[in-house]
Amino acid sequence: MDEQAVARAFRLAHFEKLGSTNDEALARARAGDPGRLWIVADEQSGGRGRLGRTWSSPAGNLYASLLLLDPAPPLHLSELGFVAGVALAESVRALVDADPRLGIKWPNDLLFAEAKLGGILLESTPLPGGGRACVIGIGVNCRSHPDNTPYPATALVKIGDAALAEKPIGPEHVFRALSASLARWLEVWAGGKEFGQIRVEWLKYAAHIGRTIQIVRPNGRIEGIFKSIDAQGRLILTGPQGEKVIEAGDVFLNAP
Ligand code: BT5
Numbered sequence: 001m002d003e004q005a006v007a008r009a010f011r012l013a014h015f016e017k018l019g020s021t022n023d024e025a026l027a028r029a030r031a032g033d034p035g036r037l038w039i040v041a042d043e044q045s046g047g048r049g050r051l052g053r054t055w056s057s058p059a060g061n062l063y064a065s066l067l068l069l070d071p072a073p074p075l076h077l078s079e080l081g082f083v084a085g086v087a088l089a090e091s092v093r094a095l096v097d098a099d100p101r102l103g104i105k106w107p108n109d110l111l112f113a114e115a116k117l118g119g120i121l122l123e124s125t126p127l128p129g130g131g132r133a134c135v136i137g138i139g140v141n142c143r144s145h146p147d148n149t150p151y152p153a154t155a156l157v158k159i160g161d162a163a164l165a166e167k168p169i170g171p172e173h174v175f176r177a178l179s180a181s182l183a184r185w186l187e188v189w190a191g192g193k194e195f196g197q198i199r200v201e202w203l204k205y206a207a208h209i210g211r212t213i214q215i216v217r218p219n220g221r222i223e224g225i226f227k228s229i230d231a232q233g234r235l236i237l238t239g240p241q242g243e244k245v246i247e248a249g250d251v252f253l254n255a256p
Contacts, residue, residue, distance in 0.1 A: 009183035012038045019046035021065035022123055022137040029133030035069035050121060060143030062171035066136045076192025081108045081122040082202050082233050084136045087185045089205040091177035095169050096159055103207040106235050106251050111207050115154035117141055140174050215249040
């Protein structure tokens, strides 16, 4: 998709600094924004992860949130994270010269060589006038990453490829590629009618399939072999007691 087609697909509001691009997108929705709006910030003072966790957000990395109004019937909204995951993996993998070490960790973390390069925070809220606002928040580490995270973190600048070292990939490059890719995958997804295609594509990037993983959840941890994801994007785990379907959690190869 070329730049003009992307410009037709989305509008863009850029900020030097925000608390959280997701919060700004949600506030815009409440104020009546018609949606298909990207909010991008150079840095965030209150970047958020899932479950109230913090997202380290200094300048030099990508912080972007896409606001969509009623993109699908409620039952299909959680699929949006996988649509975004596919778009993010596809666009960043192309930027790193198709390096197969670039993959997705369930549900939708961007990994490079077993370290977290980016994350996705999907949020949705009912609107006062009816309908729902959905926000896909995406962070990608381009120039820096935090240390001492439970899952090791990395940044594009660390990828030891001579061609990449000469021409570092900045947040603007990632954003351009991601935006084009997401516009396309949203069309393919067709508001939930074609999640099957998204699932197939997602599995091409999936890390850890066939391996023993531990899933850490608020109520404890569970271990098994990561078989696949089901038609709703839930993780299918096999173990001595048969198959289990996992809705949410954090995947580790070696739990902390
Ligand atoms: C995520 O959460 O991976 C979703 C991150 C989404 C961030 C974007 S940035 C634009 C938009 N605006 C926001 O406010 N948020 C979104 P989760 O899976 O919960 O991972 C959070 C955990 O990852 C933290 O508890 C840390 O351990 C670790 N972490 C924090 N900052 C990181 C970073 N920059 N890179 C890698 N890991 C990080």
